[in-house]
């Protein structure tokens with residue numbers, strides 16, 4: 005019989021060795037999927053394998069195919085690392101193995117979500133009574149927030165979407181900007197609302213209020229705005245959008261996957277002016293808050309609509325009364341059984357504190373500005389965005405050179421950034437979202453980029 009303590013100690017050593025390697029290892033592995041297949045594959049064992057052996061062999065076989073996403077040199081997509089306290093709390097959540105759907109499945113898991121809710125609404129400057137759901141990511145946060153929106157705007161015209169569904173329902177007008185994130189469309193699709201009415205965005209990807217005004221009509225309406233466009237980091241003009249939403253009696257939903265954290269900094273707070281006037285908000289903890297995957301958050305100004313859209317009744321469950329003292333998480337999220345994700349978010353906020361979070365956000369934004377300034381000195385580089393936050397978007401004069409430089413940077417392995425298409429041409433994007441990224445990592449990114457850019461001649 006194996007010793008569970010020994011197994012967990014050994015596993016902790018393996019995990020620590022990986023975390024320690026993040027400073028040095030190539031950011032993206034040179035790996036062949038067939039080799040991974042060979043190392044990880046083989047027939048299903050007929051007989052049990054001792055846990056030590058399973059873990060040792062898994063760690064060894066997976067190692068060559070790991071991406072150093074938690075490294076301060078990873079600038080792709082919008083990816084955070086794992087703060088030590090959040091990583092450790094996430095381990096505890098796994099060891100505790102609570103079924104965090106119900107208060108009865110783990111009182112501490114339930115209460116920690118409520119405490120975290122209070123901290124978050126204060127940090128983000130949202131209405132104090134806003135309700136919360138801890139989900140897998142912004143994708144499911146959209147599903148939850150927009151389900152609350154759908155329930156609310158239809159209830160206002162006397163239609164109970166929970167009981168009657170959408171067949172025969174009054175039409176719901178959903179409006180979103182041209183540069184909304186793809187997850188908004190999928191959430192709407194899952195909710196049976198179809199694709200949104202799309203209105204124009206400007207060169208930075210910000211929804212144009214005049215275009216929104218023209219798209220508005222009568223009847224149940226949901227407006228999807230964005231705080232932080234995924235390529236440029238640009239913010240939709242929330243004060244104007246909130247005015248229009250108010251006039252139209254529309255529900256305003258804000259995608260703040262990473263951008264919402266601008267709210268914690270006095271330097272960047274202006275970018276989210278008007279945020280508190282929205283009806284629902286979504287964000288990720290696994291991006292800029294540097295909590296391990298998977299961790300997203302939805303907040304809602306109308307707890308009764310949020311709960312009505314999500315609540316579930318099963319006779320064997322112990323139900324709360326909708327109050328804040330005893331809260332069953334199943335009533336606020338699409339999941340039923342679920343892991344206790346609140347612990348890691350709580351630990352991240354507690355370990356950073358208000359000042360640490362502000363410093364993290366500002367340091368990342370300073371890093372983005374530093375990178376942008378340095379690369380614009382290089383021959384042929386065109387900066388495409390106003391670097392208002394932590395994102396930098398740039399390209400060369402031709403798609404070919406842009407693609408080739410990106411490929412070489414990625415292959416080089418010292419840093420990693422990702423590509424996109426912006427207004428019809430290829431571009432490279434840099435996202436500074438990791439708690440360990442400082443000037444040294446930014447300078448390394450500049451150096452790695454400049455080196456390969458010099459190798460690829462302009463056409």
Ligand SMILES: *Cc1c(COP(=O)(O)O)cnc(C)c1O
Nearest residue numbers: 082141142143185187234261288
């Ligand atoms: C990342 C992102 C999403 C999707 O978030 P997930 O956590 O991957 O589901 C949505 N909107 C924006 C603006 C994002 O950056």
